[in-house]
Amino acid sequence: MGEEAKLPTNEIPAGKDATIDEMVAFFRGVGAKDECPICKTDEWTFPNRDYGGVVYLQNPPSTGPMMAVAAYLMICNNCNFIRLHAKKVIDKKIKIISEKVADGK
Numbered sequence: 001m002g003e004e005a006k007l008p009t010n011e012i013p014a015g016k017d018a019t020i021d022e023m024v025a026f027f028r029g030v031g032a033k034d035e036c037p038i039c040k041t042d043e044w045t046f047p048n049r050d051y052g053g054v055v056y057l058q059n060p061p062s063t064g065p066m067m068a069v070a071a072y073l074m075i076c077n078n079c080n081f082i083r084l085h086a087k088k089v090i091d092k093k094i095k096i097i098s099e100k101v102a103d104g105k
């Protein structure tokens, strides 16, 4: 048995943020629906757009090692339901989708 996996501490993914077009391509690629799960409309806002629409979900320091998860945040224009997608996963899949498109696959 190897060493136990350690939780990342103070880990905030670096690098560029996905554009809205790249996120739409990602959602199409994974078969995600456009409609809001609460009110069924399909119009969303990226409220933090100047910063790539990215937010950081962070635990309070008193609960253990500082840990933050970067996420793309979207808000339903009708009912204001908040939707989050893990940035690290989307960014990785966007890279794969982009490479497939470049290879013509």
Ligand SMILES: [Zn+2]
Pocket (backbone or CB within 6 Å): 036, 037, 038, 039, 040, 041, 076, 077, 078, 079, 080, 081
């Ligand atoms: Zn809604």
